[in-house]
Amino acid sequence: MLSVFCSPSRYTQGQDATARLGAEMVTLGLDGPALVVAGRSPARMLTEVWKASFAEAGITHEVHPFGGECTVAEIERIKDRAGAFKAGVIVGSGGGKVLDAARAAAADLRLPVICCPTVASSDAPCSALSVIYS
Numbered sequence: 001m002l003s004v005f006c007s008p009s010r011y012t013q014g015q016d017a018t019a020r021l022g023a024e025m026v027t028l029g030l031d032g033p034a035l036v037v038a039g040r041s042p043a044r045m046l047t048e049v050w051k052a053s054f055a056e057a058g059i060t061h062e063v064h065p066f067g068g069e070c071t072v073a074e075i076e077r078i079k080d081r082a083g084a085f086k087a088g089v090i091v092g093s094g095g096g097k098v099l100d101a102a103r104a105a106a107a108d109l110r111l112p113v114i115c116c117p118t119v120a121s122s123d124a125p126c127s128a129l130s131v132i133y134s
Helices: 018-027 040-057 072-085 096-109
Strands: 034-038 061-065 089-094 113-117
Touching (some): 034 096, 040 061
């Protein structure tokens, strides 16, 4: 019997990892535009870090507030914004629900996704699926 394990193709962690996000994306050939789907706390605490990191890497970005739950409606809202912004990559920043919604929207749009977790207890950054609530 075969076992299949799906995981990110690249995993980066460490001090100032968020500040290096733009450079890491360039290394992967992702030059944006980047739609950053962010929970309230990450948006408040990291907007300036993203601004500097993406500017240094020459990546256009926009921060899009997460609606609070990973639902079909929220995924559609993210997809609508990504389409209007002409996003080339979706970045999810926050807890598991944010990452699940960003991953689902990116999958539907056939875009790459970058997961930037802000809680250590979630397995969402390494998951290949999204939990969608109804």
